[in-house]
Amino acid sequence: MQASAETIAQQARKAGNILKTLSDENRSAILFKIHDGLKENAELIRRANALDLEKARETNLTQSLYKRLDLFKGDKFETMLQGVKDVAALADPAGKVKLARQLDENLNLYQVTAPVGVLLVIFESRPEVIANITSLCIKSGNAGILKGGKESVNTFREISKIINQVISENVVSTGVPVGAVQLIETREDVSGLLEQDDYIDLVVPRGSNALVKQIKSSTKIPVLGHADGICSIYLDKDADLEQAKRITLDAKCSYPAGCNAVETLIVNRQMPNWWDVLINLSEAGDVTIHATQEVKKLYLVKLQDLGLTETFKEKVVDVDESVDFDQEFLSLDIAVNFVNTVEEAVSHINTHSSKHTDAIVTENEQNAELFLKAVDSSGVYWNASTRFADGFRYGFGTEVGISTSKIHARGPVGLDGLVSYQYQIRGKGQVASDYVGSGGKRAFLHKDLDLAKVNI
Amino acid sequence: MQASAETIAQQARKAGNILKTLSDENRSAILFKIHDGLKENAELIRRANALDLEKARETNLTQSLYKRLDLFKGDKFETMLQGVKDVAALADPAGKVKLARQLDENLNLYQVTAPVGVLLVIFESRPEVIANITSLCIKSGNAGILKGGKESVNTFREISKIINQVISENVVSTGVPVGAVQLIETREDVSGLLEQDDYIDLVVPRGSNALVKQIKSSTKIPVLGHADGICSIYLDKDADLEQAKRITLDAKCSYPAGCNAVETLIVNRQMPNWWDVLINLSEAGDVTIHATQEVKKLYLVKLQDLGLTETFKEKVVDVDESVDFDQEFLSLDIAVNFVNTVEEAVSHINTHSSKHTDAIVTENEQNAELFLKAVDSSGVYWNASTRFADGFRYGFGTEVGISTSKIHARGPVGLDGLVSYQYQIRGKGQVASDYVGSGGKRAFLHKDLDLAKVNI
Numbered sequence: 001m002q003a004s005a006e007t008i009a010q011q012a013r014k015a016g017n018i019l020k021t022l023s024d025e026n027r028s029a030i031l032f033k034i035h036d037g038l039k040e041n042a043e044l045i046r047r048a049n050a051l052d053l054e055k056a057r058e059t060n061l062t063q064s065l066y067k068r069l070d071l072f073k074g075d076k077f078e079t080m081l082q083g084v085k086d087v088a089a090l091a092d093p094a095g096k097v098k099l100a101r102q103l104d105e106n107l108n109l110y111q112v113t114a115p116v117g118v119l120l121v122i123f124e125s126r127p128e129v130i131a132n133i134t135s136l137c138i139k140s141g142n143a144g145i146l147k148g149g150k151e152s153v154n155t156f157r158e159i160s161k162i163i164n165q166v167i168s169e170n171v172v173s174t175g176v177p178v179g180a181v182q183l184i185e186t187r188e189d190v191s192g193l194l195e196q197d198d199y200i201d202l203v204v205p206r207g208s209n210a211l212v213k214q215i216k217s218s219t220k221i222p223v224l225g226h227a228d229g230i231c232s233i234y235l236d237k238d239a240d241l242e243q244a245k246r247i248t249l250d251a252k253c254s255y256p257a258g259c260n261a262v263e264t265l266i267v268n269r270q271m272p273n274w275w276d277v278l279i280n281l282s283e284a285g286d287v288t289i290h291a292t293q294e295v296k297k298l299y300l301v302k303l304q305d306l307g308l309t310e311t312f313k314e315k316v317v318d319v320d321e322s323v324d325f326d327q328e329f330l331s332l333d334i335a336v337n338f339v340n341t342v343e344e345a346v347s348h349i350n351t352h353s354s355k356h357t358d359a360i361v362t363e364n365e366q367n368a369e370l371f372l373k374a375v376d377s378s379g380v381y382w383n384a385s386t387r388f389a390d391g392f393r394y395g396f397g398t399e400v401g402i403s404t405s406k407i408h409a410r411g412p413v414g415l416d417g418l419v420s421y422q423y424q425i426r427g428k429g430q431v432a433s434d435y436v437g438s439g440g441k442r443a444f445l446h447k448d449l450d451l452a453k454v455n456i
Numbered sequence: 457m458q459a460s461a462e463t464i465a466q467q468a469r470k471a472g473n474i475l476k477t478l479s480d481e482n483r484s485a486i487l488f489k490i491h492d493g494l495k496e497n498a499e500l501i502r503r504a505n506a507l508d509l510e511k512a513r514e515t516n517l518t519q520s521l522y523k524r525l526d527l528f529k530g531d532k533f534e535t536m537l538q539g540v541k542d543v544a545a546l547a548d549p550a551g552k553v554k555l556a557r558q559l560d561e562n563l564n565l566y567q568v569t570a571p572v573g574v575l576l577v578i579f580e581s582r583p584e585v586i587a588n589i590t591s592l593c594i595k596s597g598n599a600g601i602l603k604g605g606k607e608s609v610n611t612f613r614e615i616s617k618i619i620n621q622v623i624s625e626n627v628v629s630t631g632v633p634v635g636a637v638q639l640i641e642t643r644e645d646v647s648g649l650l651e652q653d654d655y656i657d658l659v660v661p662r663g664s665n666a667l668v669k670q671i672k673s674s675t676k677i678p679v680l681g682h683a684d685g686i687c688s689i690y691l692d693k694d695a696d697l698e699q700a701k702r703i704t705l706d707a708k709c710s711y712p713a714g715c716n717a718v719e720t721l722i723v724n725r726q727m728p729n730w731w732d733v734l735i736n737l738s739e740a741g742d743v744t745i746h747a748t749q750e751v752k753k754l755y756l757v758k759l760q761d762l763g764l765t766e767t768f769k770e771k772v773v774d775v776d777e778s779v780d781f782d783q784e785f786l787s788l789d790i791a792v793n794f795v796n797t798v799e800e801a802v803s804h805i806n807t808h809s810s811k812h813t814d815a816i817v818t819e820n821e822q823n824a825e826l827f828l829k830a831v832d833s834s835g836v837y838w839n840a841s842t843r844f845a846d847g848f849r850y851g852f853g854t855e856v857g858i859s860t861s862k863i864h865a866r867g868p869v870g871l872d873g874l875v876s877y878q879y880q881i882r883g884k885g886q887v888a889s890d891y892v893g894s895g896g897k898r899a900f901l902h903k904d905l906d907l908a909k910v911n912i
Contacts, residue, residue, distance in 0.1 A: 243885030250887030429699030431706030
């Protein structure tokens with residue numbers, strides 16, 4: 001029988017309070033041991049995974065979901081194991097001094113990073129995520145409550161059993177408490193947990209838009225993630241044509257289902273040969289152009305001039321302006337409109353974008369700087385594909401997800417997004433009422449200390 | 457007639473999108489002009505304030521609320537004016553490069569601070585807060601929607617009129633748009649605004665626990681602030697007695713209504729002469745001790761030994777453990793209990809504290825380090841009064857409030873708490889599919905650049 005949501009959340013809080021005090025060495029040590037445990041028990045995991053795959057075949061799961069479920073396809077299992085060690089080897093995100101200030105003689109203020117506390121991570125079918133999330137939680141000093149998808153329940157249960165056994169066998173040597181990572185199975189548990197805002201600090205949903213939206217609307221706990229990835233590329237009048245072609249093709253076609261794929265192309269009417277970008281998308285990427293009336297009219301004229309009407313006219317359709325600028329296609333489709341200026345492009349993006357990642361293609365520095373400053377999204381790119389929005393590509397080692405929130409962590413979120421900070425004061429018995437502003441005579445020094453020389 | 461909540465929120469979003477692109481010079485310039493406008497129109501403000509004061513007398517407002525309402529008491533008005541200039545003179549919190557990383561030749565990633573966007577700030581009676589909040593919003597590049605208390609409606613309206621006039625007269629010279637700061641009057645507007653999560657990024661309630669709790673429970677927008685300030689001081693077995701006496705007296709008595717005043721005293725049973733701390737609190741601070749059965753018993757024995765029973769016995773009462781460890785007294789009262797170890801003290805604090813600020817008094821470095829690391833509050837102090845938890849004392853220039861949230865800003869929140877960040881990529885047309893991990897051959901460099909040499 002499983003424990004109640006409140007009990008699970010309380011246990012996680014207790015475990016988090018202990019994890020917070022452990023050294024990076026001990027938190028990393030348990031990860032290496034978890035790696036070994038998973039490796040030694042690969043056969044048990046394979047058998048559990050086979051059960052899930054069998055059930056998937058019976059229930060006619062789609063091909064792509066089936067593929068995601070198969071933990072032993074290619075080198076997926078080895079990659080998962082390596083991932084655990086990679087996270088263990090990253091720098092400790094906790095305990096970093098971000099600010100050190102002398103308030104007075106023998107009275108120092110420090111801003112020090114500290115774990116957030118308790119994370120509830122909810123993910124869908126991919127079973128290997130459990131190892132990745134376990135590593136991120138423990139490495140960052142947070143207790144984790146993990147909920148996997150029902151399709152992978154057998155794999156999930158087996159991995160979970162191994163992880164918990166490794167943790168409980170090594171409590172004495174590493175200090176990592178039982179309950180540091182709890183794995184739950186049923187959907188009922190999740191709704192109960194979403195109410196535990198006294199114990200849970202952050203919810204991280206990894207999955208479909210529907211999952212993220214449903215969770216956001218049903219909890220008071222802060223949610224880290226993104227529902228939509230409506231990314232735009234603006235082709236400025238001074239865009240380099242070759243860059244425009246390469247960037248749009250990569251951003252649309254290299255992984256159309258990705259949240260960082262481009263969905264809207266905003267074209268400056270004065271850009272020379274802009275139609276070549278559309279032709280390239282359809283020719284090299286089989287992309288359907290959802291064009292505004294004006295774009296369509298001029299594009300069809302150009303196709304006719306070039307004798308390409310028959311080849312490409314099937315690939316141009318009318319955009320539904322009330323819908324297509326505000327949703328993800330997640331397919332080989334792109335909405336296209338015209339603007340006269342970079343300001344109009346920014347205005348389109350700030351109105352329709354989901355604040356994920358947007359790019360400008362231009363050789364005009366002034367327009368680029370305005371775009372980078374004015375667009376209100378987590379990623380703002382100049383002459384690069386929106387597909388770079390990714391923790392691995394940013395060099396974060398690994399990512400928990402991509403956040404479109406403007407509060408706390410934004411963009412790809414690595415270990416640093418799983419820590420908050422605390423203010424420490426180290427004194428010799430000073431009291432506030434001795435200082436000016438509170439009735440006293442002493443003035444504050446407020447002298448910033450050299451962080452490189454701080455040793456606490 | 458006032459605009460609808462949605463219109464107000466949309467206007468703020470538009471203004472925020474413009475503010476975000478302005479230089480620090482222009483954002484500061486409007487603040488100096490607002491300063492001048494308020495100074496020149498002091499007489500109009502004084503008259504409006506007199507109306508509020510008259511009404512307050514008629515409705516028998518409490519003496520302390522009346523005092524807070526009086527904008528021309530002492531040098532309050534001059535301090536308010538100076539505050540506007542002080543904020544203008546602070547360093548720009550936006551546009552700071554926090555991370556610069558070379559992803560590849562000619563492909564750089566930057567993490568740059570950026571305004572959060574639109575803030576809704578709700579405050580109670582003190583009318584001078586409007587100038588302070590206006591300054592903080594504009595300086596940090598955020599649009600602000602401000603709601604004052606009904607007691608100060610005339611003062612608020614007059615100041616608001618002057619600020620808006622100054623902004624609209626200087627649109628051309630500073631670029632700061634009309635709508636950058638909108639001031640609303642009625643409670644109905646607030647409930648409408650709390651629903652505008654598409655346009656408003658952050659709500660900052662400044663006022664009573666009741667106000668903060670009510671707002672937190674009625675919006676999906678993130679709320680920055682604190683409801684309770686249940687601060688504790690732990691007197692370790694190795695506490696210095698004189699420090700313990702001074703710190704507890706200051707933390708309890710210098711401003712008992714403050715959120716950073718101490719509410720709970722946790723005493724190690726082995727601390728020599730711990731009773732002197734309680735005697736000092738009652739003698740020098742007229743504090744009533746709410747003691748557990750054991751504390752009370754031993755304390756009364758000590759008082760008897762010292763021949764002080766008659767003097768102090770009225771100042772010791774039974775603690776109500778189910779209530780007193782979980783609420784603020786906000787008065788000359790303190791709850792006291794015993795523990796055996798620093799671990800027990802930490803456990804008490806992590807269970808009962810509101811995660812505001814907690815302190816340890818000890819000469820034992822090991823116990824202090826454990827306390828600083830294990831206590832899960834925004835401020836963790838060693839040998840200093842909890843009353844230092846304040847933006848001015850931390851050297852932040854000014855504060856928006858004190859946050860007990862672990863997400864985004866924590867502790868006293870200055871300008872830096874009003875910015876988020878964005879990731880910029882500056883490339884030359886690179887696409888993700890050229891790189892390893894996405895089907896390509898190129899490896900990422902991921903080389904961190906020297907921030908001191910970054911010039912973007």
